[in-house]
Amino acid sequence: MQKYIVGVDIGGTTIKLAIFPVGERAIHTWEITTTDREHITEIWKDIADAIRAKFAELGYDMTQLAAVGMDLPGPICDNGYLPWCVNLGMGACYPAEELSKVLDGIPVAACNDANAAALGEVYYGAAKGADNAALFTLGTGVGGGIIVGGKIVAGNRGVGGEVGHFVVNPDETEKCNCGNRGCLEQYTSATGMVRVAKRLMAKGQLKSKLYDLPEIDLTAKAICDEAKEGDELGLEVIDVYSKYLAIAASHIALTIDPDVIIIGGGVSRAGKILIDKVEEYFIEYTHIAEKKAKFVIAELGNDAGTYGSAALASQLL
Amino acid sequence: MQKYIVGVDIGGTTIKLAIFPVGERAIHTWEITTTDREHITEIWKDIADAIRAKFAELGYDMTQLAAVGMDLPGPICDNGYLPWCVNLGMGACYPAEELSKVLDGIPVAACNDANAAALGEVYYGAAKGADNAALFTLGTGVGGGIIVGGKIVAGNRGVGGEVGHFVVNPDETEKCNCGNRGCLEQYTSATGMVRVAKRLMAKGQLKSKLYDLPEIDLTAKAICDEAKEGDELGLEVIDVYSKYLAIAASHIALTIDPDVIIIGGGVSRAGKILIDKVEEYFIEYTHIAEKKAKFVIAELGNDAGTYGSAALASQLL
Structure with a gap:
């Protein structure tokens, strides 16, 4: 059965989401409004809900979701720790762990937004195939x-x-x-x-x-x-x-x-x-x-x- | 049977060699004179001979040699290519491949000398355990x-x-x-x-x-x-x-x-x-x-x- 990856780009006002068949380019993209700062700890549930709803709408089963990647406008250390995220009003946490928890343990990885952009260009864009x-x-x-x-x-x-x-x-x-x-x-x-x-x-x-x-x-x-x-x-x-x-x-x-x-x-x-x-x-x-x-x-x-x-x-x- | 690694540090006048039981610190160190510039292509054979002679002297079998690492004072690319080495009078070559050839195919890796020093400090020295x-x-x-x-x-x-x-x-x-x-x-x-x-x-x-x-x-x-x-x-x-x-x-x-x-x-x-x-x-x-x-x-x-x-x-x- 076809497996999918979801990419989640968290910005200050909008969260962009996209579904990728493994190894391919995005086939569905959509957006939701970023959770407001006062309820920012609910952002993980909001993202999980958005993914579940889109999968249901498209007739995909959640078992087809192989992994989720996300980026946000703050520093994320190699071990996944986010010390703070001023732009979202978010305190210290491990974003990937948080999202994985509300997605039944599906593997999740998280990184800083500019780092994601760099990796995106290496995989899909102007720097395709570059090692460094x-x-x-x-x-x-x-x-x-x-x-x-x-x-x-x-x-x-x-x-x-x-x-x-x-x-x-x-x-x-x-x-x-x-x-x-x-x-x-x-x-x-x-x-x-x-x-x-x-x-x-x-x-x-x-x-x-x-x-x-x-x-x-x-x-x-x-x-x-x-x-x-x-x-x-x-x-x-x-x-x-x-x-x-x-x-x-x-x-x-x-x-x-x-x-x-x-x-x-x-x-x-x-x-x-x-x-x-x-x-x-x-x-x-x-x-x-x-x-x-x-x-x-x-x-x-x-x-x-x-x-x-x-x-x-x-x-x- | 105990397996060994040999570290080879090629300088302009001296080649330093050391034998390491896998995962441990050096137990034997010695030096040979660097092959002169006019016969520099024989350097690989000189190094191989030095290793064989020392192994024989110590009663080690060459099958106990698991791998050799070496460094030299020139730029070595990620793929092992050395474009030149002014200090040794050496032209373009793949040093690790050359040495492996005269060592019956034993795995060899090569790098620049300052890069080796950095890795040495991370494995054995002042930066022990550092990721970056x-x-x-x-x-x-x-x-x-x-x-x-x-x-x-x-x-x-x-x-x-x-x-x-x-x-x-x-x-x-x-x-x-x-x-x-x-x-x-x-x-x-x-x-x-x-x-x-x-x-x-x-x-x-x-x-x-x-x-x-x-x-x-x-x-x-x-x-x-x-x-x-x-x-x-x-x-x-x-x-x-x-x-x-x-x-x-x-x-x-x-x-x-x-x-x-x-x-x-x-x-x-x-x-x-x-x-x-x-x-x-x-x-x-x-x-x-x-x-x-x-x-x-x-x-x-x-x-x-x-x-x-x-x-x-x-x-x-």
Whole structure:
């Protein structure tokens, strides 16, 4: 009888679910609303109910469920321990054990959302077949995932892949959201890019059409668009951005020697102008490596979580 | 019948060998001279002969040899490929296959020497029992090794653990031995430390007893010794050193989340004054990690290679 895996991607407002025939791509996807913070301990029952209802609707038997994978926006250690999850208002627990309990002991695996995205790209997306890989998600913040030997590296403290908080400029004076100063996220997130642009604009040494924009329109996209047209200040922002991202990427390259470095998140949509510059600095910063890791743009988009979770679950079989 | 593993540590002038009862520490160690560069392709036969002769001398039968591990001073990819080994004058080959061929097909594994040292510390030394670990060898140059899930991470290009060539200062004007500029090795090797001291001395802004030393006596040890006595310039060198090493260590920590970071090599003998400062910056640079990796001093010294090679061989059983 056909066996299925379910991938569960838990976000702050929505839980995405998808059913995968073992070894294949998703054939059914659906969403439920994330359990509210006051009743967050009921989230496991809510997910189990959603899976049971969908299986009933499709005429599948629950014995056909081989394993469940899930990701959530918090650090999960190698032993499955989640110390906290601020975004969900969740305290310390073992998420996989909790969900398995309410699913009659079906095997469940859990990981951090950026780690799931990295594994998803390796199993189904832009990094298919890579042994070692690194993902940067460049959005409002900067996240990441590290894959070694086809497996997520989370570590015993769950900070594997916390690439957004690499200190790349110890001389920085402004604080990062994490409370530290000089983190990669302060330069290479969408907000970081705007921050760098504003700083350069305040100095007033470079010509730019960005001065003419109302502040609300000064976005990462606007900066990249102007840079593509040759805007002096826009190009300088791209340069700062690329230098710091390349430093982080090169340090990862000389640590785990990834086959590919995957770039995801909203900022990755700036595309070629950004990636080309990052790769240029990366090649310089990995002088010692005769052959270089390739840069690729993430392919799975909003499905990265469910696909990555399913990939993680498949490692239980 | 008792089974044995042999660990072989190939250096530029000497090959160290050691016999380990499976799962135990070395019971016999000996050395042979490294095959000269003109006859380097005979090195495999030389090693096999040395093992056979020692087994005969000890009254062991060759059927008691379960596996051989070896390390050498060059990059070895995950598939066993060595693209080159400048220090031995060796061209591209698969070292483990070559040695196995002249040992009647006995299983052989090979890795880079710094990687072996890291694995040795995890199996037998300062990092015993760690799942993930990172080693910095701070000597004439700076090498390193990365362990994830108890295994060496070399990668498909063999540059896993090339931590000495992390670019930590993109604004550096002087060149590293690798041809790049701003590598960790330029600040945290023994020669790098002297270079930093000379630069600060040329500026002449800090008081120091180091000005009174003849140039030949201006060594990493002398700098550390003066720093311990409160020498202004000596302390500044330690500060620069610690900042850069902590940046590299923190980036590794937020990549693979090591349980311990092992410090080895001659410079590590400076001991507490250096490690304390490195750890101080490391804690600052890993602000996001609630629990921190521990710093430990390498324990195996000159035996790291044979012990690490034996550990690698044991993974074949």
